[in-house]
Amino acid sequence: MRVLLLNPPSERTVIRDYFCSKTTKSNYLYHPIDLVMLSGTVAERHDLTVLDALAEGLDFDAALRRIDEAGAEVVVSLVGAVSWNEDRAFLAAVHAAGLRVIALGDIFQEDAERRLAEEPWLEATLHGFADADLLSYLDGDLASIREMTVRDAAGDPLSLRRDDARRRGGSYRVPRPRHELFPETGYRFSFSKGRRFATVLTDYGCPYPCTFCIMGTLGFETRPVDDVLDELDHLRAGGTKEFFFLDQTFGLPRARGLKLCAALEERGDLSWTAFQRPDNTDDELLGAMRRAGCHTLILGVESPDAELLARYRKGYDTGEVAAGVARAKAHGFRVVGTFLIGLPEEDEHSWENTLRWALELDLDYLSLNVAVPRFGTPFRKRALELGLCREDELVMDQAGATAALPTQVLGRRDIERVKRRLVRRFYLRPRYLARRLRGTGSLRQLGSELREGLALLRRNV
Numbered sequence: 001m002r003v004l005l006l007n008p009p010s011e012r013t014v015i016r017d018y019f020c021s022k023t024t025k026s027n028y029l030y031h032p033i034d035l036v037m038l039s040g041t042v043a044e045r046h047d048l049t050v051l052d053a054l055a056e057g058l059d060f061d062a063a064l065r066r067i068d069e070a071g072a073e074v075v076v077s078l079v080g081a082v083s084w085n086e087d088r089a090f091l092a093a094v095h096a097a098g099l100r101v102i103a104l105g106d107i108f109q110e111d112a113e114r115r116l117a118e119e120p121w122l123e124a125t126l127h128g129f130a131d132a133d134l135l136s137y138l139d140g141d142l143a144s145i146r147e148m149t150v151r152d153a154a155g156d157p158l159s160l161r162r163d164d165a166r167r168r169g170g171s172y173r174v175p176r177p178r179h180e181l182f183p184e185t186g187y188r189f190s191f192s193k194g195r196r197f198a199t200v201l202t203d204y205g206c207p208y209p210c211t212f213c214i215m216g217t218l219g220f221e222t223r224p225v226d227d228v229l230d231e232l233d234h235l236r237a238g239g240t241k242e243f244f245f246l247d248q249t250f251g252l253p254r255a256r257g258l259k260l261c262a263a264l265e266e267r268g269d270l271s272w273t274a275f276q277r278p279d280n281t282d283d284e285l286l287g288a289m290r291r292a293g294c295h296t297l298i299l300g301v302e303s304p305d306a307e308l309l310a311r312y313r314k315g316y317d318t319g320e321v322a323a324g325v326a327r328a329k330a331h332g333f334r335v336v337g338t339f340l341i342g343l344p345e346e347d348e349h350s351w352e353n354t355l356r357w358a359l360e361l362d363l364d365y366l367s368l369n370v371a372v373p374r375f376g377t378p379f380r381k382r383a384l385e386l387g388l389c390r391e392d393e394l395v396m397d398q399a400g401a402t403a404a405l406p407t408q409v410l411g412r413r414d415i416e417r418v419k420r421r422l423v424r425r426f427y428l429r430p431r432y433l434a435r436r437l438r439g440t441g442s443l444r445q446l447g448s449e450l451r452e453g454l455a456l457l458r459r460n461v
């Protein structure tokens, strides 16, 4: 079968992958990990093309032309709540051109049957990307599917969800992802120290239960270290030495994390960025990551409010955050702190504390997310119960270009205004800017940081 993996066009730069769609906060666009992971699986059995309309900067018409030229029979497309209205219009046009359309994205993590009933162009939805469900479906082997929503013989939605669909801490394997099928240019990442980088996943989901986040609902599994090394060595042989590991907490479980770091250190030529939890940053793991080439850690800080950390089940307190950030800095990492604002209990005073906390932690970068009622999360249930959102509001953006929720005391426009102000106050400090300029290691990196910085400020004027 001729299959095309698609990241559809959008008027904005959007990130749709890993069931967590949002607009880019500055200008970054990394490889859509769902399609990367599916590429190895699909290419084993089918004739595969990849089209990333965002990386290639294609508009609606140009993307349709490219799909036509590819001669595919089946399109497997990302969609996102952030761009749902654009996505459904585009994919309806793809379907009208005679192609079968299967899609995956955050919007289907709840009520997928209803979405199928509403969207006649949509043949089926995937609810994972690190398994063989797509192959089973294309073979007509519905009994082997672990988690998809399809149509029955009458065309009505049918949920196929095995009881053991949720991953339970074991291990999974996928054929080596086919990075070479993705565009060579068009992806950009400000933390990357090289022009060329690859996005890699060594696990799936997250074992932690933070109630606002989709990752904890996916379960958790890891890939064998040897499979990951095979993928990285293949990329190294092609000249890629810079990586963005999309694991939500790098290095779990611990023994596996240390083994992976030791193997990366042995290679001696790698440079990378990873996500980490502050309470998982002991000296042994940080030292191993640093020696293995990790230069930038993205740490979940979320809030200076201990009560909110507990209510949303973060599993750590502010003392652990401060200690984790300090340890990471002592090991020489650049530290990015991710924060969540716009929770129902918050007001403007809370966000002054957020900024004060970010400054006190002396972070290298601030990444502000705005609370969204993401499909499938406990937080969505709570937001609905509080009357802060409606079931039929499907479009949302965690990056906060537009706020999806009011708090109990402030409106959506207030949140957008405060978010823009916090970003400006963090980044436009003369001492901070001087430090950033001193910290750039090369002209290329300086150019990249300036471009990202200007894009960030344009989005927050």
Ligand code: SF4
Residues within 6 Å of the ligand: 206, 207, 208, 209, 210, 213, 214, 215, 216, 248, 249, 277, 300
């Ligand atoms: S916020 Fe981080 S640690 Fe918590 S569930 Fe999401 S990915 Fe996991």
